[in-house]
Amino acid sequence: MAPTFAAEFWNKGSWIQNRANTLAIWYMFAQVFPLFQGSGKFAVLPILYKDGVMNPAVHPTAADPHVMGIITILSIVINVVVFAIIWKRARAMRINPYLQPVFVGTKDYEEAMARR
Structure with a gap:
């Protein structure tokens, strides 16, 4: 946090x-x-993972592998969406996102550069 x-x-x-x-x-x-x-x-x-295994008897709802799988898939999807946004902006600006800043001209970028 x-x-x-x-x-x-x-x-x-x-x-x-x-x-x-x-x-x-x-x-x-x-x-x-x-x-x-x-x-x-x-x-x-946590005690849930003692001895390297998930123990559903300790916290049955916390050890649900389906929820962990959903969170994993959601995380991957969010990362792909963010990457697509960066790539789309880079293509629109006709720049290489690995060599040049992509968000030049945005309010947050300019504020961050002003603090530098």
Whole structure:
């Protein structure tokens, strides 16, 4: 939630950078203190996945593989739609999206560049 909160309220256009920073901090912490994430009251591995398997007896609704499959498919569809939007805009502007910015001229892009 930290990168989303920052990107929404005061650092628009930099969600991915904020997310990279929070992930880097978490991974560094997890490597220095590995027992923090594996056991105790602050464990990030829920009891549902203990011993590497999903236990439907613990939380029967949380362990529904159909819901997990739907979320996975929804995630893939959203990513394809976003990629299509970027590709369509790049083709309309006749630019290479890998070499040039695609959203030049949009309000959010200009605000992000002004903060740079």
